Structures are given as structure tokens and as C-alpha cells.
Amino acid sequence: MEKELKKTPLYEACLKAGGKMVDFHGWLLPVQYESIIAEHKAVREDAGMFDVSHMGQVFFEGKDAYRFLQNAATNNYKLEPGRGAYAHILNENGGIIDDVISFCLSEEKFLVVVNSATREKDFEWFKKKSAGFDVKVTDASDSYAMLALQGPKALDYLEALDADIKLLKRFWIKEIDLFGAKAYVTRTGYTGEDGVEIMGPAEQINKLFAWALEHGFKPCGLGARDVLRLEAGYLLSGSDMDESKNPYEASCGWVVKLNKEEPFTAKEIMARVKAEGVKNKLIGFKLLGAGVAREGCGVYKDGVKIGSLTSATYSPLFKAIGCGYVPAEINDGDKVEIEIRGRMVPAQAVKMPFYKNKV
Known part of the structure; x- marks a missing residue:
């Protein structure tokens, strides 16, 4: 019996906007609306938006939250509320389980955004690794919807929603009131263009989708997103990197901070790989x-x-x-x-x- 495909909270909105749905790692997501080329052009020259509600959100809370993430991931995080960083989480042999972006919400609370294809595996790995740390690990993914708004004019359009949007620095996060509910805004991106991701309750993100359609954003699908991210050199988890590859092989050695004090998983192996080469x-x-x-x-x-x-x-x-x-x-x-x-x-x-x- 075939497993039923999951739908994001924005599924109906994407359909109504003309999205052509396909199976992406068990999720029904739009591959395109008008055309891949038109959507690519919108993001490179104007502003486009993507339903990325299939991605996961994992929270880490407790007095050891920071120390745990320092042990769990390759990059050297900063204990500075609002700041985020890209990192890899590795298996015991140095293979890439996933690439994640972690954000410091407070000294004892972090949000980690994970890929949809590895969400369950990531969560179980985090739970297993958290033994011995005073940290609570919560997978809140089912409580969130998420919209990525990207392009050279994206922040200009978004000023009508948040007058201070341009003050948010690259790879930082802030909390906003979005149509009456708490939401998070992050400024990262997967297209090579400027922009933000906004995650929050499904009702509010659906309102945001409708708002964005009326304020200059073109709905875009997986097809354009894949072209944009490859042009920008961003890797696709499960294709360009997986547990059979390490960060140095994936040309991401810069994300491995061997000089940090915490003994992250496979740190000694990574030191040897760097010394010997790939x-x-x-x-x-x-x-x-x-x-x-x-x-x-x-x-x-x-x-x-x-x-x-x-x-x-x-x-x-x-x-x-x-x-x-x-x-x-x-x-x-x-x-x-x-x-x-x-x-x-x-x-x-x-x-x-x-x-x-x-x-």
C-alpha cells in the first residue's frame, strides 16, 4: 500500500495560485506555477516566494542548550540572542546526516531548522545525543508553516509588512507579530538572492501568502528553486551530500571548526581528513x-x-x-x-x- 503524500498548510493556497503539484520526499509541493524560467527571472530580478513548510523546526531549551549544540554540530556557535549559523551534523564516521541552520533565541533556547527528508532522523539523533545534557529537545515542525520570500526587491516589498525588516542582519532571527500571532523571521536564503523566511502558525502564514501575492511576490515552485540554489552553489541534502560524504569532500570544510573546545561528533576524524586531504x-x-x-x-x-x-x-x-x-x-x-x-x-x-x- 502506497504511503499517502503529506500536504503543507499552504497546499490549497498553492493550488489556487496555479501550482502544479509533485511528490517531493513524501510531500505534495508545487514544481512550478507559470513556468520555471519565469519564476527564475522573478527571483533574480524582482521577488518570488516559495512554500517551504515541509522543512522542520526543532527547539532546544535548558541550561545546556548552547553547550549541547556546540557538541552536536560542526560550526562554532555564538551565544548571542538573534544570531544564527549554518552547520553540519555528522555521524560517528564523519558522514553528513544533514545541514542545518541554528538560531540563538536566548541563552537557554535555540531553534534549529532542518531538512524535510531527514527531519525524523535528525530529531532522533538529537534526542540520542542529548543524554547527559540538561536540554529539552522538541520537534515543533507540525505546528509551523513557512514561506521563503526571495529576490532583490523582496525586502522593499516587505517594508509594508515590517518597517524594520531591513535592519535584520544576514543569518539572524527576530520575533514579530504576524497578523495577531507570534512568528519568526530569518534572513538566510537558498537562492543566492536577498530575502527572508517567515515561519509561524498555519493561519498566519496563509494570510501572509495572500498578502505577498498582492504586494509584488510571484509564487515559485521547486523547479525554479532547484535552478536558483544550484547556480548559487547551495547543496541539496540527500543528493549532493549524505552520510557517505564528509564536509571536506562536499567542499564545505569551512563549516568545520576544529579549533573550538567542544568535542563534536567525529571531530578527530575531521582533523585527520583535513590533514591528509580527500x-x-x-x-x-x-x-x-x-x-x-x-x-x-x-x-x-x-x-x-x-x-x-x-x-x-x-x-x-x-x-x-x-x-x-x-x-x-x-x-x-x-x-x-x-x-x-x-x-x-x-x-x-x-x-x-x-x-x-x-x-
């Missing part, structure tokens, strides 16, 4: 010939297969692009070939991100 690494590729590569396409050098693409798409800005794991000696600018349906297409290794905006 055999394979994630790198970007740009096709030089006709065709559009997809996930799983082989990467070849001098007729020998050296790896496969973990993500690939058509970019309106850069044509056919992708990324994948190949030997560490492959460098930016090296010529390779990518196999597309039995046809070898010339390509070039490119250091990610393909696109970088000043946000």
Missing part, C-alpha cells in the same frame, strides 16, 4: 556543447569515467550546469566530458558558485 571532492561543471545534463550522468576524463553528477539542470544564466564528485586533482578550468544518453558532451570544471550576488 581523494574525491564536489565540484561544478559547465557544459560546452549542446545538451542538458541530469543527476546521475557520468563525468569522463581522457575516456575514463571519473565520477557522476549529483545535481544538474538548465540555467537561464549559464545554460547546462551541474556538480558531482570527482578526483580531488581535478581543478577549475579542466576539460572533461559528460555522458548524456550515450553521447559525450564536452564540459569544463568550474569552481562553485556559478552565480554570486552581493547579499
Whole structure:
């Protein structure tokens, strides 16, 4: 018997706005509304919004909340209310369980946003690791809906909702009153453009969706989101990184803070990996010939297969692009070939991100 697909609190609103729904890790989410190219253009030049209510919210409360997260994740968090940081949580071998963003709400309370595909696994891992710490771990995901509002004009439009929105710094969080209820605003993003995510009760986020439609935001789906995040060099959990890869292989060594005092999971292994180097690494590729590569396409050098693409798409800005794991000696600018349906297409290794905006 097939498992019933889950619907976000914004499902009906997305349908009404013209969303074409698909299965994404067990959730029914819009892949597109008008078109992927039109939605990509809206986010790069104006403002778009995405239903990201499938993502998870886990709260950590107690006098050991900060120390626990320092032990649980790779980055070095700051005990400063409002401040957030991106990090990886690792298994005992150094494999990436998930990439998360943690926010300090107070000295004894943190909010961690996790990916939908690993939400349950993350929560169980956090609970197991919390033994011996004075910290309460709560999965509040079912109580929240979440809307991402991104684009160069997003904050201009949002000033009508919150006059102080531009004062929120990158990777910080603040609490607001949203149509009569408490909500959180974060300024991170997954598109390479400026903007915010707003999470709160379903009723309020549905009102926000309707408000945003009337204030310049174009509804956007998973298709445009995948193109935007790959252009910006953001990794997709479960495809570009998983428990078989470590942060250094995923070209995310910067997120591993070996100099912090807390002995986070696999810290000694990460120190060894950094010292010895990696055999394979994630790198970007740009096709030089006709065709559009997809996930799983082989990467070849001098007729020998050296790896496969973990993500690939058509970019309106850069044509056919992708990324994948190949030997560490492959460098930016090296010529390779990518196999597309039995046809070898010339390509070039490119250091990610393909696109970088000043946000």
C-alpha cells in the first residue's frame, strides 16, 4: 500500500495560485506555477516566494542548550540572542546526516531548522545525543508553516509588512507579530538572492501568502528553486551530500571548526581528513556543447569515467550546469566530458558558485 503524500498548510493556497503539484520526499509541493524560467527571472530580478513548510523546526531549551549544540554540530556557535549559523551534523564516521541552520533565541533556547527528508532522523539523533545534557529537545515542525520570500526587491516589498525588516542582519532571527500571532523571521536564503523566511502558525502564514501575492511576490515552485540554489552553489541534502560524504569532500570544510573546545561528533576524524586531504571532492561543471545534463550522468576524463553528477539542470544564466564528485586533482578550468544518453558532451570544471550576488 502506497504511503499517502503529506500536504503543507499552504497546499490549497498553492493550488489556487496555479501550482502544479509533485511528490517531493513524501510531500505534495508545487514544481512550478507559470513556468520555471519565469519564476527564475522573478527571483533574480524582482521577488518570488516559495512554500517551504515541509522543512522542520526543532527547539532546544535548558541550561545546556548552547553547550549541547556546540557538541552536536560542526560550526562554532555564538551565544548571542538573534544570531544564527549554518552547520553540519555528522555521524560517528564523519558522514553528513544533514545541514542545518541554528538560531540563538536566548541563552537557554535555540531553534534549529532542518531538512524535510531527514527531519525524523535528525530529531532522533538529537534526542540520542542529548543524554547527559540538561536540554529539552522538541520537534515543533507540525505546528509551523513557512514561506521563503526571495529576490532583490523582496525586502522593499516587505517594508509594508515590517518597517524594520531591513535592519535584520544576514543569518539572524527576530520575533514579530504576524497578523495577531507570534512568528519568526530569518534572513538566510537558498537562492543566492536577498530575502527572508517567515515561519509561524498555519493561519498566519496563509494570510501572509495572500498578502505577498498582492504586494509584488510571484509564487515559485521547486523547479525554479532547484535552478536558483544550484547556480548559487547551495547543496541539496540527500543528493549532493549524505552520510557517505564528509564536509571536506562536499567542499564545505569551512563549516568545520576544529579549533573550538567542544568535542563534536567525529571531530578527530575531521582533523585527520583535513590533514591528509580527500581523494574525491564536489565540484561544478559547465557544459560546452549542446545538451542538458541530469543527476546521475557520468563525468569522463581522457575516456575514463571519473565520477557522476549529483545535481544538474538548465540555467537561464549559464545554460547546462551541474556538480558531482570527482578526483580531488581535478581543478577549475579542466576539460572533461559528460555522458548524456550515450553521447559525450564536452564540459569544463568550474569552481562553485556559478552565480554570486552581493547579499
